[in-house]
Amino acid sequence: MIVADRKPIEEIIEYIKDRDKVLIVGCNECVTVCEAGGKKEVGVLASALRMYFMNQGKEIKIDEVTLERQCDHEYLEEIRDSVDQYQAIVSLACGVGVQFMSEKYFKTQVYPGVNTCFMGVTEERGVWSERCQGCGQCILATTGGICPVSRCAKRLLNGPCGGSSKGMCEIGGEVPCAWQIIIDKLTALGRLDDYEKLAPLKDWSKERAGGPRKVVREDVRQ
């Protein structure tokens, strides 16, 4: 899923302080799972903002709604009839949802309500960590299903650097060395010979370095 983290309430207050009517829009997908932008978080943020502005003597109407997704037209369309009555929207979706909303409702200011962090997993409740950087050319088949692009600080493709110590990366913060995990996994699979094979040069143009990307599937396109 796409992992996001909550923005400080103070930052959101600063965005909307001069508005009269604001809609806070949550998303039922990834940001609900990582407890940053689902229905509950929308309720908490809306309640906090209403109390803050009431306490400041400012009259700001703050409404709330949570959509199934904000990265698809059909769900964003659900608020089309009501969007014009708001001066601003605070979207608690990931950056994808914020942008799609902003593109679709071009005359409405859309503010981000979360900081979008990465594509990752729930290690345990309250702990999420990165697993994929969407490099566009997956090499997991040769690395035992462990990704050195997203999990090695240097994105090394042919074994660890000298900074790997006792299975941990030298950058600190208890980051495991991706290559240590890869070697452990290949050993468990009995495929350590794969480790000896040199990885070919990676085509980084398929990653973000090649500019904004797009997938077009003519077989399913309408």
Place this chain on the structure above:
Amino acid sequence: MRLRYPDTIRIVRLPCTGKVDVGYILRAFEKGADGVYVVGCMEGDCRYNRGNLRAKKRVAEARRILNIVGIGGERVQMFNLSSAEGPKFAQIALDMTEKIKAMGPNPVKLKKMKKAA
């Protein structure tokens, strides 16, 4: 044991304090409550293992938010006691009422009342 405690307190019954949500606490203040306290079982004695420990964290989060919005986080508190401690329950009700009275009314409620007047 017909103990008395202040009649200003409204009890919201939940199956476990693990059901307490930050949103519930905030809504109470938004609707005009002057203070909220959560009474859970003793730590380590939760029937659902971690319900009261979850509530403890949520109460702390509600306090953080209430401090930001200017209501004051100290208006929320959590207590842990067993169901056999009736006198303690009544005493907590009394202490909490006194504490909130000393702090004065919820400022948001006052602003709402002023606006309505």
